Amino acid sequence: MSVRARNNVTEHGSPEAQPMLFAHGFGCDQNMWRFVHPRFEDDYRVVLFDHVGAGGSDLSAYDAERYSSLQGYAEDVLEICRELDLRDVVFVGHSVSAMIGVLAAAVEPDRFARLILVGPSPRYINDEGYVGGFGREDIEGLLDSMDSNYLGWSSQMAPVIMGNSDRPELGEELTNSFCRTDPEIARRFARVTFMSDNREDLAKVDVPSLVLQCSDDAIAPEAVGRYVEREMPDARLVMLNAVGHCPNLSAPEETADAIEEFLRG
Amino acid sequence: MRVEEELLEPSAEDLFENAPCGYLSTTLDGLVLKVNRTFEDWTGHQREGLLGKKRFSDLLAPGGRIYHETHYAPLLRMQGEAREIALEILRADGSRLPVLVNSVVVDGPEGEPQVIRTTIFDASDRRRYEEELLRARRREQEIAQKLQRSMLAGELPSATDFEVGVGYRPAERELDIGGDWYDAFWLSDDRVGLVVGDVVGRGIEAAAAMGQLRSAIRALASTGLPPAALLEALDGYSGCHEVGGMATVVYAELDRSLRELRFACAGHLPPVLVQPGEDPCLIWEGRSPPLDACAKNSRRAEASCSLEPGSLVLLYTDGVVERRGETIDAGMERLLEAVRAHRTEPPTSLASTLLRALGGGEHDDACLLAASVA
Numbered sequence: 120m121s122v123r124a125r126n127n128v129t130e131h132g133s134p135e136a137q138p139m140l141f142a143h144g145f146g147c148d149q150n151m152w153r154f155v156h157p158r159f160e161d162d163y164r165v166v167l168f169d170h171v172g173a174g175g176s177d178l179s180a181y182d183a184e185r186y187s188s189l190q191g192y193a194e195d196v197l198e199i200c201r202e203l204d205l206r207d208v209v210f211v212g213h214s215v216s217a218m219i220g221v222l223a224a225a226v227e228p229d230r231f232a233r234l235i236l237v238g239p240s241p242r243y244i245n246d247e248g249y250v251g252g253f254g255r256e257d258i259e260g261l262l263d264s265m266d267s268n269y270l271g272w273s274s275q276m277a278p279v280i281m282g283n284s285d286r287p288e289l290g291e292e293l294t295n296s297f298c299r300t301d302p303e304i305a306r307r308f309a310r311v312t313f314m315s316d317n318r319e320d321l322a323k324v325d326v327p328s329l330v331l332q333c334s335d336d337a338i339a340p341e342a343v344g345r346y347v348e349r350e351m352p353d354a355r356l357v358m359l360n361a362v363g364h365c366p367n368l369s370a371p372e373e374t375a376d377a378i379e380e381f382l383r384g
Numbered sequence: 385m386r387v388e389e390e391l392l393e394p395s396a397e398d399l400f401e402n403a404p405c406g407y408l409s410t411t412l413d414g415l416v417l418k419v420n421r422t423f424e425d426w427t428g429h430q431r432e433g434l435l436g437k438k439r440f441s442d443l444l445a446p447g448g449r450i451y452h453e454t455h456y457a458p459l460l461r462m463q464g465e466a467r468e469i470a471l472e473i474l475r476a477d478g479s480r481l482p483v484l485v486n487s488v489v490v491d492g493p494e495g496e497p498q499v500i501r502t503t504i505f506d507a508s509d510r511r512r513y514e515e516e517l518l519r520a521r522r523r524e525q526e527i528a529q530k531l532q533r534s535m536l537a538g539e540l541p542s543a544t545d546f547e548v549g550v551g552y553r554p555a556e557r558e559l560d561i562g563g564d565w566y567d568a569f570w571l572s573d574d575r576v577g578l579v580v581g582d583v584v585g586r587g588i589e590a591a592a593a594m595g596q597l598r599s600a601i602r603a604l605a606s607t608g609l610p611p612a613a614l615l616e617a618l619d620g621y622s623g624c625h626e627v628g629g630m631a632t633v634v635y636a637e638l639d640r641s642l643r644e645l646r647f648a649c650a651g652h653l654p655p656v657l658v659q660p661g662e663d664p665c666l667i668w669e670g671r672s673p674p675l676d677a678c679a680k681n682s683r684r685a686e687a688s689c690s691l692e693p694g695s696l697v698l699l700y701t702d703g704v705v706e707r708r709g710e711t712i713d714a715g716m717e718r719l720l721e722a723v724r725a726h727r728t729e730p731p732t733s734l735a736s737t738l739l740r741a742l743g744g745g746e747h748d749d750a751c752l753l754a755a756s757v758a
Contacts, residue, residue: 146454150462179708182743214454253446260447267470267482267514268451313450335413337441338453362413362439364453368461369412 122202126168126195127175130203132160137232138205139163142196144214144238145312148174148300151213154371158379163209168199170216172304181304189215189315193222200230209382211235213367214338215312218320221351225323234328235378236354238364239347240339241318249318252340258313265306321350328354329381331366331374338364357381406504412489412497414439414457426506428476440502445472445480456487460500464489470507482511524588529554531591532565535598541570545758546640548578551735553750555703563590563631564701564749567598569605574641577605580699580753581633581652597628597675601635611635611648612686615672618650619684622676629676634699638691640757645697646688650675653705653716656698656723657689664723666716696727696734696756703750704742718742731756 122128129149132139139159143151149167156165169176170192185191196219200208208231212220217239224231243251244258300308328351332344341358348356357377361370400407406423410416416434424430429443441452448471459466465488472480484507492498532554540548548568555562563583571577579601583594600621604614614635622628634655636647647655647667651674654666670687672678691697705715722741729737731754739750 144454146451147458151458153462177709184743253450257446257450260445261450262447264448264451264471266518267511268455335439336453337449363457365458365461368458 122195122198125171125177125180126199127177128166128168128199128203130164130166131156132163132165134164136162136164137207137209138166138203139209139211140166140168140196140199140205142168142210142212142216142219143170143173144212144216145308146214146300146305148176150174151365151367152211155211155367155375155378158375164205166199166203166205170308171195172308173300178301178304181301183307186307186311188311189219189222189317192216192219193226196220196223197227197230200227206230207232209233209235211237211378212239213237214239214364215315218315218317221320221324222317224326225320228324228326231326233382234324234326235331235381236328236347237331237367237374238333238336238339238344239330240343241321241347241350242316243313243338244316246316249346250340250342252338252343253313258310261309261313262306265302265309318346318350321347322352325352329378330354330356331359331377332356333359333361333363333366335362336364355381405506406483408440408502408504410440410500410502412500414441414500416440417499423504426475426481426504427473430476440500443473445474448472456485460487460489464497470511473504482507484510528586528588528591531588531595532563535591535595536565540568541576543640546576546638546756547731547758548576548753548755549731549733549735550754551737551739551750551752553703553739555749562586562703562749563594564703564751565594565598566699566751566753567601568753568755569602571605571608571637575637575639576755577601578636578638578697578699578753578755579633580701580751581631582701582749582751583628583631593628593631596625597622597631597633601633605635610686611637611646611670612672612684615648615650615675615684619676619678631675633675636697636699638697638755638757643691643693643695643757644688645691646686648672648684648686650684651677653700653702656700656719658696658698658723658727659692660694664720664727666720691757693758694756696731696754698723698738698752698754700752701750703748704739704752706748 141152141156143149148169152167159165171180210220210231217236218241220234224234243253244255245251330344330348332341344356348354359366359373361373363369366374401421403420403422406426407420408423409418416438419431419434441449444452456466456469467486469485471485472482475481484505485502487500487502489497490499490501536552550566563585565581567579569577581597583590600618604617609617632651634647634649634652636645638645647670649671654668656664657667658664670685672684705719706712707715722738726734726737735752735754739752
């Protein structure tokens with residue numbers, strides 16, 4: 120199976136230009152970038168993809184062992200780069216994918232020109248001398264939330280998620296049609312994401328990096344963004360007025376402006 | 385009379401404040417702009433403490449807050465509405481109110497999204513019921529798993545000149561636990577019965593059917609029936625008791641003193657034979673349709689082959705070779721490739737080595753039995 124199909128890779132913009140690779144975070148798919156990536160299509164080869172288990176990815180490619188840590192997802196990013204022969208890559212990662220980008224750049228630093236980390240967190244759970252924002256029990260609470268939300272629609276959704284075309288009418292019935300994920304995989308991705316601790320990887324990556332920090336981000340608070348800026352050898356933090364964890368959706372203009380300015384600099 | 389009028393034609397304000405559901409309006413960033421009395425009553429939060437001060441996500445338990453930020457808020461931004469989202473609101477007294485939430489984004493006069501309107505329904509009873517359903521589902525999975533494992537446990541036959549090893553990997557997705565099984569038992573001092581089978585279906589039913597077939601084969605084997613005749617008798621059992629129809633089974637008798645393997649495959653994948661100094665091969669003989677799928681009283685095929693000292697035989701289920709989006713031939717070739725790479729290992733470790741090397745297994749059980757003669 121090709122990497123393109125596995126990760127539902129889509130391309131826009133100028134094929135000959137410098138590549139810009141957008142990676143979505145936990146809870147959604149490449150739709151996350153729909154208000155941001157058009158801005159870069161004139162000047163970049165825009166590449167989007169879905170992590171295995173999300174959106175239009177090939178669910179049968181899900182391998183519990185490979186994806187039991189963020190490293191497996193970072194491997195996927197590198198495989199996409201190799202398959203599409205992307206060099207001098209501007210990597211834009213939201214949420215957990217910010218750290219996935221850091222891990223990929225630690226393996227192949229020469230492949231990346233810039234990293235743009237939107238709401239990054241190297242560790243979500245509080246530790247001695249470190250405030251991640253959450254306790255372990257909160258993550259269990261998240262899994263419960265996911266369970267209650269999948270309960271109503273998992274069996275209905277399953278054929279759609281699996282790309283089963285013999286019941287096309289289901290596609291129209293779906294009330295929440297974006298960001299479909301396979302419930303079982305989403306649960307595991309939640310665990311891998313929120314139990315991850317990649318603080319030590321930050322220092323390994325000296326690719327020029329931009330940390331985009333939202334005000335009042337419940338998932339990745341400002342202190343965490345500052346931590347990332349401090350620990351990475353060549354990172355700078357830009358504070359956004361946008362509130363919440365998804366400035367790519369709530370403030371796409373401001374987000375794209377900040378990225379553009381960083382890339383010009 | 386005035387009261388009656390009020391009831392029959394209530395004011396908009398009354399409809400809003402005392403609606404049988406909670407109402408909450410926020411800015412796009414979630415800052416609370418307005419709540420109704422029902423919301424205050426249900427949650428114990430007073431509007432003075434909320435309006436312009438709290439965000440909707442501040443009212444959620446931490447786990448739900450993550451869910452809100454990573455699922456709910458993005459959905460709302462992208463499609464302008466979200467429906468039937470299950471959340472828990474933290475009441476003023478710290479207790480939790482399970483709710484179902486619908487939201488719409490309302491545009492301002494310029495057509496720009498401006499406000500999020502949310503209705504909140506008390507879902508306490510529903511949530512309890514859902515939890516019961518979830519518990520029941522998990523319990524069923526556990527029972528199926530235990531049932532299956534208890535039937536796969538037990539000591540395997542071994543002797544100085546004969547070894548058998550097994551590998552078993554349940555489907556990673558718990559719902560998909562199927563009815564794969566293996567079995568190995570002494571028939572006499574020199575002969576062992578080897579079985580690998582796969583029952584149609586999933587969960588408890590499949591595990592139970594598998595258990596019945598397994599016992600039936602043991603009972604029939606003890607009467608001395610040779611492989612094809614044993615499967616014919618098993619057809620009768622399966623048809624008569626309506627159990628295990630369309631199951632696939634391979635039954636083999638290995639005679640360690642004659643160094644002979646006699647076997648019959650009912651719709652099952654062909655055994656792999658590894659003779660010393662030769663390339664591993666598939667044995668496409670002794671084949672007939674799956675259980676209870678033959679015409680009445682039709683005869684099943686049987687085949688035999690002699691085993692050189694140091695030979696190895698592998699029986700396995702489709703979960704070992706099948707991968708989505710790939711032909712079965714490609715899967716069998718991968719199995720042969722893995723056997724070439726690991727053939728020197730003793731059967732006791734070989735079976736699990738092969739399962740590991742072949743990977744996969746998200747959606748199906750995989751079961752592999754390896755037997756060798758010295």
